[in-house]
Amino acid sequence: NTQEQPQADCLWSQPINATMAFQLIAMTAMLLSGCEAHWKLTKPVPRSGNAYENNPLPPDANTQEDWVCRNPSPNPTVERPTLVAGSTTTVVYGGGATIGHVGDCSVYISYDTGRDRRTMRWVKIANLPDCRAQINQDVPVRVPAVLPPGNAVLRWDQYALHQGSFIEWFIQCADINIQSASRQSWDSFNSFSMIDNNGVPAYPSDVSNYRSAYNQNQDAPGKPDFFMTGPACVDDSINQCALTALGTKGYSGFGGEGSRGSSSSTSPGSTPTTSTAGYDTTEGPSPGEPQCCYAYGCASYGGEYCNAAGSWCSASQSRCQSCGGTLCRAVDDTPLTTPPASYTTTASTPYVQCIPAI
Numbered sequence: 001n002t003q004e005q006p007q008a009d010c011l012w013s014q015p016i017n018a019t020m021a022f023q024l025i026a027m028t029a030m031l032l033s034g035c036e037a038h039w040k041l042t043k044p045v046p047r048s049g050n051a052y053e054n055n056p057l058p059p060d061a062n063t064q065e066d067w068v069c070r071n072p073s074p075n076p077t078v079e080r081p082t083l084v085a086g087s088t089t090t091v092v093y094g095g096g097a098t099i100g101h102v103g104d105c106s107v108y109i110s111y112d113t114g115r116d117r118r119t120m121r122w123v124k125i126a127n128l129p130d131c132r133a134q135i136n137q138d139v140p141v142r143v144p145a146v147l148p149p150g151n152a153v154l155r156w157d158q159y160a161l162h163q164g165s166f167i168e169w170f171i172q173c174a175d176i177n178i179q180s181a182s183r184q185s186w187d188s189f190n191s192f193s194m195i196d197n198n199g200v201p202a203y204p205s206d207v208s209n210y211r212s213a214y215n216q217n218q219d220a221p222g223k224p225d226f227f228m229t230g231p232a233c234v235d236d237s238i239n240q241c242a243l244t245a246l247g248t249k250g251y252s253g254f255g256g257e258g259s260r261g262s263s264s265s266t267s268p269g270s271t272p273t274t275s276t277a278g279y280d281t282t283e284g285p286s287p288g289e290p291q292c293c294y295a296y297g298c299a300s301y302g303g304e305y306c307n308a309a310g311s312w313c314s315a316s317q318s319r320c321q322s323c324g325g326t327l328c329r330a331v332d333d334t335p336l337t338t339p340p341a342s343y344t345t346t347a348s349t350p351y352v353q354c355i356p357a358i
Contacts, residue, residue: 039094041091044174047175048071053172056170057171067195070172081177083143094135102219110155111148111152111186113175120153154173161210161211231244289310290329291314292314293327
């Protein structure tokens with residue numbers, strides 16, 4: 001008599017989508033490795049407190065409320081720390097993990113403490129590229145001086161890229177208080193929803209919109225094709241925020257105080273097709289002044305697709321490269337390979353890679 005196959009074997013005969021693959025891989029990883037690469041935010045203390053909350057969220061989670069904050073409300077047993085606008089605080093992520101997955105982290109702030117998670121509005125304050133290099137360390141984050149005083153929520157996330165065909169998401173929220181002399185109102189910021197901007201999440205879902213973690217030209221900051229994906233920050237001059245500024249390869253179309261009123265729907269890796277307020281082009285550059293340009297190469301020099309001469313991205317070849325642009329000094333110019341002596345040429349020091357790719 002023919003015996004039926006065990007039910008466990010039948011599982012593998014069914015079509016497996018990204019979410020099913022994620023669940024199977026996560027279960028295997030838990031058994032084989034003890035999830036030593038699964039981490040969480042530990043400072044400031046998240047809403048989960050000391051509870052285990054290290055497992056990732058699945059690939060399609062970026063349209064669900066748990067992806068905004070895993071817990072819907074503050075934890076009354078967790079003390080709310082005070083951060084001072086204009087000063088530097090530190091964040092720590094690890095929470096029992098001894099290594100981290102390859103990928104990039106970011107930090108966000110929201111003052112919408114009375115809203116449900118879907119309708120909360122956020123601004124980004126920091127990019128933390130290749131964040132596994134700083135696991136279980138105090139990572140400095142400068143709190144933008146423009147943030148107003150009051151109770152707020154800090155959100156930390158990582159898009160983990162080690163699977164190659166889909167993303168694992170690590171996310172925690174912590175309740176904080178911000179001390180500030182700023183008079184700018186929260187309503188005046190170019191904030192956005194993390195999961196629902198007219199049906200569009202703040203991060204793209206398709207892994208093709210992210211860097212390839214195992215491409216030697218993209219695997220670490222300082223490499224020629226490295227880029228980050230996500231919204232723009234409140235202040236592009238701090239916390240490596242220039243990596244996702246308007247016009248950069250990975251800019252997801254949200255955030256950035258210069259982008260208010262923009263009609264652009266730029267997706268990562270695409271060329272901007274509409275004018276944005278993010279580029280200061282009220283006065284054309286003087287002849288020979290470098291500009292970091294994004295569309296049409298140097299043919300766009302002096303136009304709306306270039307950062308202003310003297311801006312952060314236009315200050316050097318290395319900075320323009322980190323912003324995803326081409327440094328030019330004339331419309332018909334060959335892209336600059338060495339910036340003029342009058343501009344800074346200090347490049348960011350690449351992170352030392354001591355951890356195997358995981």
